[in-house]
Amino acid sequence: xxxxxxxxxxxxxxxxxxxxxxxxxxxxxxxxxxxxxxxxxxxxxxxxxxxxxxxxxxxxxxxxxxxxxxxxxxxxxxxxxxxxxxxxxxxxxxxxxxxxxxxxxxxxxxxxxxxxxxxxxxxxxxxxxxxxxxxxxxxxxxxxxxxxxxxxxxxxxxxxxxxxxxxxxxxxxxxxxxxxxxxxxxxxxxxxxxxxxxxxxxxxxxxxxxxxxxxxxxxxxxxxxxxxxxxxxxxxxxxxxxxxxxxxxxxxxxxxxxxxxxxxxxxxxxxxxxxxxxxxxxxxxxxxxxxxxxxxxxxxxxxxxxxxxxxxxxxxxxxxxxxxxxxxxxxxxxxxxxxxx
Numbered sequence: 001x002x003x004x005x006x007x008x009x010x011x012x013x014x015x016x017x018x019x020x021x022x023x024x025x026x027x028x029x030x031x032x033x034x035x036x037x038x039x040x041x042x043x044x045x046x047x048x049x050x051x052x053x054x055x056x057x058x059x060x061x062x063x064x065x066x067x068x069x070x071x072x073x074x075x076x077x078x079x080x081x082x083x084x085x086x087x088x089x090x091x092x093x094x095x096x097x098x099x100x101x102x103x104x105x106x107x108x109x110x111x112x113x114x115x116x117x118x119x120x121x122x123x124x125x126x127x128x129x130x131x132x133x134x135x136x137x138x139x140x141x142x143x144x145x146x147x148x149x150x151x152x153x154x155x156x157x158x159x160x161x162x163x164x165x166x167x168x169x170x171x172x173x174x175x176x177x178x179x180x181x182x183x184x185x186x187x188x189x190x191x192x193x194x195x196x197x198x199x200x201x202x203x204x205x206x207x208x209x210x211x212x213x214x215x216x217x218x219x220x221x222x223x224x225x226x227x228x229x230x231x232x233x234x235x236x237x238x239x240x241x242x243x244x245x246x247x248x249x250x251x252x253x254x255x256x257x258x259x260x261x262x263x264x265x266x267x268x269x270x271x272x273x274x275x276x277x278x279x280x281x282x283x284x285x286x287x288x289x290x291x292x293x294x295x296x297x298x299x300x301x302x303x304x305x306x307x308x309x310x311x312x313x314x315x316x317x318x319x320x321x322x323x324x325x326x327x328x329x330x331x332x333x334x335x336x337x338x339x340x341x
Contacts, residue, residue, distance in 0.1 A: 005060030008073030033057040079104040097207030121310035127288035137251040155236035171317040179313035199235035237274035
C-alpha cells in the first residue's frame with residue numbers, strides 16, 4: 001500500500017484526495033497539509049478517513065511512513081517543494097506547471113538525475129479516453145501521415161482577476177494543456193510558434209496584463225502543422241475538441257455531454273450543452289493519472305509524463321508569449337538558448 005501525503009487541498013487537491021480514497025487501488029491518503037486549513041476542510045478530510053491534518057507541509061515530508069506526495073499547492077511553491085521532496089526521497093506527483101521559471105524546472109530535473117524518485121506531472125488530459133483514442137489512431141497510422149492537428153479549448157468562464165494576475169498568463173496557465181496535447185497526440189516536438197491574441201471577453205483581463213482569446217499556429221519538427229484556439233468564454237459550456245488530419249483520413253473527438261439524446265421537433269433539433277467545466281469533463285482522467293502514478297511506484301515502472309513533459313509546454317508557452325509581444329514566429333530553440341538548453 002502506497003501511503004500518500006497531499007500538499008495543498010484547494011479544489012484540485014480535494015479532487016485527488018477523493019479519487020484516491022474512493023477509486024485508486026494500492027494507495028491511501030495518510031496526511032494532508034495546507035496553510036489555509038479551516039474547520040470545514042478538517043471535517044471534509046475526516047469524513048474521508050484522513051486524520052493527519054497539518055498547516056505545515058514539512059510534517060508530511062518528514063514522515064518516514066509516507067512514500068509519495070501530491071503537490072497541489074499554488075504554482076509559485078511547486079518547484080521548491082519538489083526539491084525538498086526529492087531530498088527526502090519521496091515520489092512526486094506535481095500538478096502543472098512545475099514552475100513558470102524554466103531555470104527552476106531545470107533545477108528540479110537536475111535533482112531527479114541523482115535520485116530514485118518517480119516524478120509525474122499532472123497533465124490529466126493524456127488520461128482522458130477521448131484524447132487517448134486520437135493519440136492511438138495517430139500512433140497506429142490509421143490516418144496515415146499526420147498533416148494538420150487542430151485543438152479547440154474554450155472555458156465556460158474566466159477565473160477571478162486576482163488569479164489571472166498571478167497565473168503566468170493564458171499561455172502558461174490555460175494553453176499549457178493544449179501544448180501538451182500537441183506533443184502527446186502528434187508524438188512530435190514543436191519547432192516554431194506564431195501566436196495571435198486579444199482581449200475579447202473581459203476588459204479587466206486586459207487591465208490585469210493578460211489576454212482572453214488566442215490562436216496559436218505551430219510547425220512541428222516532423223513537418224506537421226498544428227493550430228490551437230482558446231477562449232476564456234464559451235457560453236454553452238466547456239468546449240474541448242480535437243481533430244487530427246492525415247494522408248489517409250482523419251480522427252476527431254467532440255465534447256462530452258450529460259447525454260447523447262437529440263430531440264427533434266417543430267422548433268428545431270436540440271441537444272444538451274457540453275459538461276460545465278473541467279471537474280465534470282475530466283474526473284475519470286484524474287483517477288487514471290493517479291492510478292498510473294501509483295502503479296509506477298508499486299511495480300517500479302517509468303512514468304509516462306515525466307519532468308521533460310513538464311518542461312516542454314512551458315518552453316512553448318514562453319515562445320508564444322514572445323511571439324505575441326513581438327508579432328513574429330519564434331522557434332523553441334530560441335527560448336532554449338536563453339536558458340542554456
